[in-house]
Amino acid sequence: MPKDGGIGASSKRREDLRFLTGRGKYTDDINLQNQTHAYFVRSDVAHGTINSIDTSAAEAMPGVLRVFTAKDFEAVGGIPCGWQITDRHGEVMQEPKHPVLAEGKVRHVGDPIAVVVAETQAQARDAGEALDIDITELPAVIDMRDALKDGATKVHDDLTSNLCYDWGFVEENRDAVDEAIKGAHHVTTLELTNNRLVANPMEPRVAVGDYDFSTDEHTLYTTSQNPHVIRLLMGAFVLGIPEHKLRVVAPDVGGGFGTKIFHYAEEAFCTFAAKEIGRPVKWTSSRSEAFMSDAHGRDHVTKIELALDKDGNFLALRTDTLANMGAYLSTFAPSVPTWLHGTLMAGNYKTPLIYVNVKAVFTNTVPVDAYRGAGRPEATFQLERVVDKAAREMGIDPVELRRKNFITEFPYATPVAVEYDTGDYHATMDKLLEMSDHAGFDTRAAESKKNGKLRGFGISHYIEACGIAPSNLVGQLGARAGLYESATVRVNATGSISVMTGSHSHGQGHETSFAQVVADMIGIDESQIDIVHGDTAKTPMGMGTYGSRSIAVGGSAMVKATEKIINKAKKIAAHLLEASDADIELKDGAFSVAGTDKSVAWGDVTLAAYVPHNYPLEDIEPGLEETAFYDPANFTYPSGGYGCEVEVDPETGKVTVLGFYAADDFGNIVNPMIVEGQVHGGLAQGIGQALLENCAYDAEGQILSGSYMDYAMPRADDLPMFNVDHSCITPCTHNPLGVKGCGEAGAIGSPPALVNAVIDALQRGGHDVTHIDMPLSPDRVWAAMNG
Amino acid sequence: MYNFEINRPSTIADAVKALASDEAQALGGGQTLIPTLKQRLASPETLVSLTGIDEMKGICVDDDGRLCVGGATIHADVAADGRYPALSAMASHIGDPAVRNRGTIGGSIANNDPAACYPAAVLASNATVVTNTREIDADDYFQGMFTTALEEGEIVTEVKFPVPEVANYQKFVQPASRFALVGVFVAKFSDGVRVAVTGASEDGVFRWTDAEAALSDNFSADALEGLSVSADGMMSDLHGSAAYRAHLVKVMTGRAVTPAA
Known part of the structure; x- marks a missing residue:
């Protein structure tokens, strides 16, 4: 039964009242x-x-x-x-x-x-x-391959070349991967571009x-x-x-x-x-300025090779990527194609040997940095595309090839330096196939054929690393900051609570879901709790919101601070109840002595903390305010199976997305409605990348799609009704809420599912097309069909 | 946007007078001009708004059975009219509701954007463009991308559409702007078929005469078999090559014939 409050309840987003009635206070309102x-x-x-x-x-x-x-x-x-x-x-x-x-x-x-x-x-x-x-x-240098040629125009005269770095990961595996690929029964190779995007938040x-x-x-x-x-x-x-x-x-x-x-x-x-x-x-910023001054996203050119044995077991994976940095290094740009990308190349699979090479390149273009997913969409896209291509080349069902190689035992240490704590990939795959009525696809395909259309179904099964990150680890990897999060829980005299968090909500609904967590822990109504964020004068030093980290890292800090509050409040309650604090239980907003009917309400305890007339002043300080910093022990690893069903008009090349199915394992869920909304938004952006969006430059470095006349943002009628499920749950083992994060999954898992679906449709229609670069605009699909 | 004076005449005569000044520019619904001004790409001294002229608004049928649309009539009114169903259907898919409730037919064909919908309807319908000084046949009116037969200060006061026996407009949209990447308007009259294409050519809206001849003999999509459109002179950009646009002209023509037949 759905809960009506606390963790697990679909509490309505309290911030939406001001957003939807035009009362939000944005920076331009100041x-x-x-x-x-x-x-x-x-x-x-x-x-x-x-x-x-x-x-x-x-x-x-x-x-x-x-x-x-x-x-x-x-x-x-x-x-x-x-x-x-x-x-x-x-x-x-x-x-x-x-x-x-x-x-x-x-x-x-x-x-x-x-x-x-x-x-x-x-x-x-x-x-x-x-x-x-x-x-x-x-002369401008725009194409990354040109930028790396001998004698190329240099973006920066004081650098030796346009190469920012040449990163190998894991460098010790390089020769072993080469050997494994050389001797393999089958090697599938794919060259692709991960298109450059402009984030285009509604607010400039x-x-x-x-x-x-x-x-x-x-x-x-x-x-x-x-x-x-x-x-x-x-x-x-x-x-x-x-x-x-x-x-x-x-x-x-x-x-x-x-x-x-x-x-x-x-x-x-x-x-x-x-x-x-x-x-x-x-x-x-004007919208036109945003196109040329907001950091762009993606822009990788990649060659990926997957080696398989005769039974379809993955033996080795090798990737070569050029990553565009643009003209200057934006704040976190160097980390995106490296530690946020290379570490994800194992995906859901037990590939024993992996080597990732990334050359980051300066060009005369707008700086490129993290965009929803940041490195993980780039990793997932190439991996889920090459797995699909391998399945087709070897005549193995794409679902079965994935299942054959799924990691099934956890914790699992990948050959790319991360350890997945939990997951159940077969469960999300099963759920996806059920949701999407995979079994009925052939009937639907026959119906499309009757109407002169080509129907296709594509799958991707993604993993991502969220909850960035253990500070000591990222420090070793080159981060110039820690990546903990902070929270101060300030209980007021009459029991209401202000929570100051270092996380920042810019649409995610923290003011609602964070309040649910604290309300659940104490057993009081959510309306008694306010979430304060976004002001260095009010909140403790915190690292902010990105990488789907807020509930996993910021939420954990809040849990820690609330635990300190509860521990102190129990001591106060013990004093008021004349009992030992070890015997005090907190339930539904009241402290009671175990095994007795003696209890004191939350508000009485908080009042005692600030009006300490009857108070153990010799043992504890007055007041009820605690701060906690939480540094995660590991990343979290959300995963899921995504399916996309499309119809292609063979006369025009137009792709229509008929259905999109997302079966995610986000661990425990605080607010299912908000999670669903996050996935919807991510899917819209992922489908936007795959079908519509493209930041294109001409050879002189002018942006060809510098306004909405040419940069195609997804509109509601470009998207199907989404079918989203998050009932497959393997809780995170190393944070107190067992949560993993859900903000980026939609944007990570969806592009390869869509492209795989279009390739499926074209191949079923007899077209020998194995890849089309995103966005799959009608002219590109038509050109591929008429190659 | 730079500063400008705004003049709001209520008669055609006053509008003509106001436009006689060198630095004056006519403003219809402003769906192209206002964004251009906001980007500071134009700096007229005076804008003469044509949307307050009642005699340029409204839709009627004349004695010859032609649908007469006032130059300042908004797309939404044409969409709601229904007496020339294909024209109303076309108008109902221009831009979005905001555009359709501001943009006017006169503004659209005076601008003659090579990807606008109205020029295809006007040309395929063999409509007559009425101005403050004369009547111009559609075939003479459109003279290339953003170019028309209009003289300086001349105002489109009305467009008279002969209503075809059957007609249909098929638009294949450019994914970002949703202007026509290729739009084809097919109109079948008792004395023959006219096919007008927008969005595709570097010369703006044009008639596909080979298709007109074939469809005049046999008004079915089959009649187009064996015909092809040359990619020479077709536009080529981020959203479609010249060859793709040429291909779409034939596909969209066939689709316009099929529901129309």
């Missing part, structure tokens, strides 16, 4: 007294030398307060990178300077050159257009900087998934402002999808300029 407006003048060429910038005409224009260029930032640092990769030769990655405003050269379309601050947005823009900027255009990025001369305090309001991380990066590495003089606030944020993790130049600029100008400085 307008400070005496505020000024910043307009960024950006490069319209992909690569060029800045000869001169004449600001005089612009400075004379109405309302203009000041024009900033790189020389104003000589005394401050560049935008830092948060992860350092060491390559297969033991060398650290090449790390170019990333200035706040372009110094001497522009390196991608959208690279900021100058900023005008004026009384109004329109005045700032008018003056921006009046700037006289002389740039000599240079915004920054408002403020400076208080009386206290020497800086405040930045920004659209961030992790305000503490921004405070640390910007304060310590860019502007040199100590934490106690810098407050970062990320209020309601309208979608992040990874692209709002990173520290951006506009944030540093507004913070810096507010003190320079002596007034608040605000910048709101």
Whole structure:
């Protein structure tokens, strides 16, 4: 029976009342007294030398307060990178300077050159257009393969080449993998591109900087998934402002999808300029600017080879990937194609030997960083595509080939350095086949054929690593930060509770689901609990929300802090009940003495903590407030079986998604409705990548799909009704809630299922097509069929 | 957006007068022009709005049985009209509800976007474009991408559509913009068939005369067998090669004939 409160209940999202009635408070809703407006003048060429910038005409224009260029930032640092990769030769990655405003050269379309601050947005823009900027255009390097050629134009003159790093993993396995592939009964090879995407959160990025001369305090309001991380990066590495003089606030944020993790130049600029100008400085990105200044996602070119024995057992896997970094290293860019990608290459399978090579490449394009899934979609896509291709080549049913190679015993240490704690892949596969009426497919395919259409069914079975991450481990891997999470539970005198979390909600519904956890532990109503997030002045130092980590890491911190609260409250209750604290039980919001009818209500205990008239002051302090930091022992490993049924119109190449089925194992579930919504959103983005979205550059480095006229976002009518299940549960063994995380699964598992379905449809229709690169737009499918 | 003056005449005569100034530009429903202004890609001194002119709004049938659509009539009104079913169906799939409730037929054909729907309907229907000074046959009106027979300051006041015996419009949408990647309007009259294609050609809307001849003899999709469209002169971009567009012209023509027949 469904619960009506606490863990496991589909409590309605309390934040939706304000979001759906237009009362959300987003960064652009913040307008400070005496505020000024910043307009960024950006490069319209992909690569060029800045000869001169004449600001005089612009400075004379109405309302203009000041024009900033790189020389104003000589005394401050560049935008830092948060992860350092060491390559297969033991060398650290090449790390170019990333200035706040372009110094001497522009390196991608959208690279900021100058900023005008004026009384109004329109005045700032008018003056921006009046700037006289002389740039000599240079040849641009856009294609990664070209970028690595001898003599290629260098994106950064001070680096030895455009190669950021050449990463091998696990380097010791390299020769053994080569040998195994050489001698194998069958090797399936697939070359593919994982298309470049633009995250496109509904809310564009915004920054408002403020400076208080009386206290020497800086405040930045920004659209961030992790305000503490921004405070640390910007304060310590860019502007040199100590934490106690810098407050970062990320209020309601309208979608992040990874692209709002990173520290951006506009944030540093507004913070810096507010003190320079002596007034608040605000910048709101236009949608056009977002296409050329938000970090992009994906953009891998990969060759993958899977070796099998005659029975279809996987023997070895080898991948070669080029990963586009863009023109500068965004905050976590180096980690995405390496530790968030290579470590997932085992998938659900007991492949004994794996070797992953990744070359990260600088190009004259917008920086690329984490986007929903971050490395794991890239890993899953190539693996689930090559497994499908191998099944077809060997004449083995794709379901059976997967089952034959499934890992079945846990914990399982993969050859790519991670240990899966739990999972039951056969269970999710069984559930998927049942949900999707796999047995009835042939009948449906025959019906499609009658209508002149080709029907296909595709599967993928994914694994991901969430709940990033054990700090000591990621430190060894090059992370320049810890990846714990924090929570402060502040119980008020009358028993209501404020929970301050380092996690950040930008659509995930934390205010609801986090409250459910604390309510469940104490046994009080969820309405008595508020979740406070997004303000470094209110929350303990925490690392924020990305990588499906919030409930697994942030939730665990909250559990730890709440446990401390309960332990202390039991001591107070024991005193009030004149019993030993070992005998005190907490149930449904009341403390009782075991085996007696003596009890005291939660509110009486909390009141005693703050009005300690009858209180064991000699043993415990008054008050009821606890903070906990939780550092995970391992990643969590959600997994699941995804199925996609499509129809292809052979005359036009148009793909229609008829059904999408997701059987996920997320471990324990706090709020099933929110989990379902998270999967729906992930599926929409995954199907968007597979079918529609494509950030394309021309050879000169201009973005061909720089607006919604050409960048196809998925619309509701592009998507089927989703069929989602999360009843297969193997709880995580190493966190207190047994949770795994659900935010990215949909985007990770869905692209290969869709592509496999289209290939299935085409092959059933007699077309010898083995691969089409995403997005599977009608013209690409038609071209493949008419190859 | 740069600053501009706005002029809202209530008669055609006043609109013509207002447009006589060099720096004035006509504004229909604004579904192309306003986004262009917002991106600062145009800087007219004065916009002359045509949407307050009652004599340019509304739909009627004239003595010759033609459906006469006022130049300032919004797509939603044409969609709801129903007296020329294929035209109404076409109008009902332009853009989204917001576009259909602002955009006008006059604005659409004055702009003559090579991927817009209306030009195909006007050309296939052999409609007459009425302006403040003259009447222009559809065949003479469309003169290439974003180019028409309109003179400076000339206003499309009405479009007169002969209503065909049967007609149908098939649009294959560009996935992002949902403009026509290829759109084909087929109209069968007692004296022959007209086929107009939008979205495909570098020269904007055009008539596929080979198909017209074949369909005039035999109005069925089978009549198209053996015909092909050359990829020469077709647009090629991120969403479709010239060869793909040429292929789609034939597929969409066949589909327009099948439900129409």
